[in-house]
Amino acid sequence: MVVCTGCSLLCEDIELVLKDGTISQAKNLCRKGHAHFQALFIERTRPMIDGREVSLDQAISKAAEILKSAKSPLFYGWSNSTLEAQAAGIDLARRLGATIDDTSSFCQGILMELVLTGKVPTCTLDDVRNFADTSVFWGADPSNSHPRHLSRFAYYPRGEKRQKSYEEERICIAVDVRKSATARLCSNYYFRVPPGQDAEFIESILAVLDGKIPRFGDKKRMIELGTVLRKTEYGVIFPGLGMVYSLQEKMDLLVRLVAKLNEITTFMVLPMVDHYNMRGFNQLLLDETGFINRVSFQGGTTVHGPEQSVMAAAKSCDAALVIGSDPLSALPFGTARALAKTSLIAIDPRRSLTTDAAKVVIPSAMYGLEAGGTSLRLDGVKIEFEPFFKSELLSDEQILAKIKEAI
Amino acid sequence: MEAEVTIVAFQDIFQNEARKKGIYTDEYRQLSAQIILDKQDITRLGVKDGQRISVKNEVGGVVVAAKISDDDPHPGLAFMINSPWFNQLVRDDVCDTSIPGFKRIAARVSPSEENVTQISEILQRMRA
Numbered sequence: 424m425v426v427c428t429g430c431s432l433l434c435e436d437i438e439l440v441l442k443d444g445t446i447s448q449a450k451n452l453c454r455k456g457h458a459h460f461q462a463l464f465i466e467r468t469r470p471m472i473d474g475r476e477v478s479l480d481q482a483i484s485k486a487a488e489i490l491k492s493a494k495s496p497l498f499y500g501w502s503n504s505t506l507e508a509q510a511a512g513i514d515l516a517r518r519l520g521a522t523i524d525d526t527s528s529f530c531q532g533i534l535m536e537l538v539l540t541g542k543v544p545t546c547t548l549d550d551v552r553n554f555a556d557t558s559v560f561w562g563a564d565p566s567n568s569h570p571r572h573l574s575r576f577a578y579y580p581r582g583e584k585r586q587k588s589y590e591e592e593r594i595c596i597a598v599d600v601r602k603s604a605t606a607r608l609c610s611n612y613y614f615r616v617p618p619g620q621d622a623e624f625i626e627s628i629l630a631v632l633d634g635k636i637p638r639f640g641d642k643k644r645m646i647e648l649g650t651v652l653r654k655t656e657y658g659v660i661f662p663g664l665g666m667v668y669s670l671q672e673k674m675d676l677l678v679r680l681v682a683k684l685n686e687i688t689t690f691m692v693l694p695m696v697d698h699y700n701m702r703g704f705n706q707l708l709l710d711e712t713g714f715i716n717r718v719s720f721q722g723g724t725t726v727h728g729p730e731q732s733v734m735a736a737a738k739s740c741d742a743a744l745v746i747g748s749d750p751l752s753a754l755p756f757g758t759a760r761a762l763a764k765t766s767l768i769a770i771d772p773r774r775s776l777t778t779d780a781a782k783v784v785i786p787s788a789m790y791g792l793e794a795g796g797t798s799l800r801l802d803g804v805k806i807e808f809e810p811f812f813k814s815e816l817l818s819d820e821q822i823l824a825k826i827k828e829a830i
Numbered sequence: 831m832e833a834e835v836t837i838v839a840f841q842d843i844f845q846n847e848a849r850k851k852g853i854y855t856d857e858y859r860q861l862s863a864q865i866i867l868d869k870q871d872i873t874r875l876g877v878k879d880g881q882r883i884s885v886k887n888e889v890g891g892v893v894v895a896a897k898i899s900d901d902d903p904h905p906g907l908a909f910m911i912n913s914p915w916f917n918q919l920v921r922d923d924v925c926d927t928s929i930p931g932f933k934r935i936a937a938r939v940s941p942s943e944e945n946v947t948q949i950s951e952i953l954q955r956m957r958a
Contacts, residue, residue: 458847461850
C-alpha cells in the first residue's frame with residue numbers, strides 16, 4: 424500500500440505497479456492522484472545556479488551563502504512537505520531571523536485558525552463516514568479538488584450509523600457561485616450564491632433558523648434549507664476557497680451560524696484544505712509561536728501580522744527560499760514578479776515557473792513516493808508513510824539540514 | 831465590441847492533471863488559457879466557442895480562448911481556471927485579511943486577433 428500525497432485526503436489504500444517509467448497498474452488512485460504519481464517521471468528538476476546545471480553540493484552551498492548574507496529572508500511554501508521538514512524549516516527560520524509563511528496565508532488560513540484554536544467544533548473524516556447525514560460543500564468542489572472525498576467519507580460509503588448511505592440517509596448540499604461538478608451531483612440541494620454574497624446567505628439561514636423571513640435568496644428554498652439543517656442529526660460544513668474569499672473579515676458569521684446550528688443539533692466544520700500537509704504546518708507553527716502562519720523571527724522576536732504574509736514579505740525580502748510550492752503560478756502577478764526579482768532559491772522535485780525563475784534550484788525527492796515521513800490529513804489525523812521506492816534524491820528535511828550545516 | 835465581466839476562479843481536475851504533465855505543454859495552456867462566458871455575453875461580443883478573447887484590467891491582460899458556459903444563465907459573470915493566466919489579472923494590494931480577491935476580478939473582455947498568451951511570455955513579464 425502507498426499513501427497518496429496528491430491532496431489532503433492522504434489516501435492510504437493505493438496499490439501501484441511501476442514499469443518502464445510509467446504506472447502500469449494502479450488501484451484506488453483518482454485522476455488527480457494518478458497524475459501526481461505519474462509526475463514522478465516528468466519534468467524533474469536538476470541542481471542549478473543561474474540556469475546552469477551544477478552539482479547538488481554547489482547548489483546547496485550557494486543557497487546557504489544567499490541565506491547567510493540576507494538581511495530579511497523569506498521562507499515560503501511548506502504545505503507539500505512533511506512535519507519533519509516543516510519543523511526543520513521553522514527551526515532554520517528562527518536561527519536566521521527569517522519570515523516564514525505558507526500557502527494557507529492566501530487560502531484557508533483564516534478558517535484553519537478557527538479550527539485549530541477551537542473557535543468552531545470539528546471532527547475527523549472517519550466521523551463523517553460513520554455519523555454524518557448532511558454534508559455542506561460551501562464554495563468547495565471536492566469532485567475536482569478532493570476526488571475521493573464523496574466516495575470515501577461524505578456521501579457514498581456506509582458508516583457505523585449510516586448503513587443506508589446516500590440512497591436514504593445522506594444528503595449533500597452545495598453552496599456555490601457556479602454549478603460545479605459537485606453542485607450538479609447535489610441536484611436539488613444546490614444553492615447558487617452570487618460572488619461576495621455569502622455573508623447575506625448566512626444571515627438568511629440564521630433568520631430562517633430563528634423563524635424569521637429571510638431577506639436574501641428565494642424565500643421558499645431558504646426555508647427548505649433551514650428545514651433540512653434542522654432535521655440533520657450530524658452535519659458537517661466543508662468550507663472551500665469560495666467561502667473564504669467571499670467572507671474574509673466576516674468569518675465571524677460562520678462562527679455564529681455553526682453556534683446556532685449546534686443549539687439545534689450537531690454541526691462540525693472541516694476546511695477543505697488542498698495541499699497534503701498544510702494543516703501540519705499550521706499546527707506546528709501554532710504550537711511553536713501561537714500563530715498558524717505569517718511569522719517573522721527577525722531580531723530574535725516573534726512577530727505576526729499582514730506584513731509577515733507572503734504577499735507583503737515578497738516585496739520586502741532580499742532573498743526567498745521556496746519549498747515544494749510554485750508561487751509564481753499561484754500568486755497574483757505583482758507578488759510573483761517580486762519573488763522572481765529577488766534572490767530566489769527553489770527546492771522542488773519538479774519543474775515549475777518558480778524553479779525556472781530561481782537563482783538556485785535544488786531537486787528534492789517526492790514525498791510518498793521517494794521519501795517517507797509524517798503528515799496531518801485535512802482533519803488533523805496523523806498519517807505516516809514510507810517511500811515507495813529507493814531514490815538517490817534528498818528529502819526536504821535532508822536538504823534543509825545540509826543548508827543549515829553549510830550556514 | 832467590449833463587455834465588463836466579473837471573473838471567478840475555480841479548480842479543474844483535468845487542468846490539474848495537465849499541469850502535472852508539464853506547465854509548458856499545449857494541453858496545460860489549452861485548459862488554462864480559457865474564459866467561460868455566458869451565452870448572452872458570447873452573443874453580445876459576437877464571438878464563437880474557441881475564438882480568442884482579450885481579457886484586461888488595471889493589473890494586466892492576457893489573450894485566452896472563449897468557452898461557452900453550460901451552466902444556468904449568468905450574464906456578466908465569467909469563470910477562469912486557477913492558473914498563471916488568471917493571476918495576471920489579480921491585484922496584490924489586498925484588504926485587511928491580506929487575501930487576494932481570486933473570486934471577484936473585474937475585467938473587460940473583447941474579441942482579439944492576437945495569439946493566446948504563452949506561459950513563456952508570462953515568465954518574461956515577471957522577470958522584466
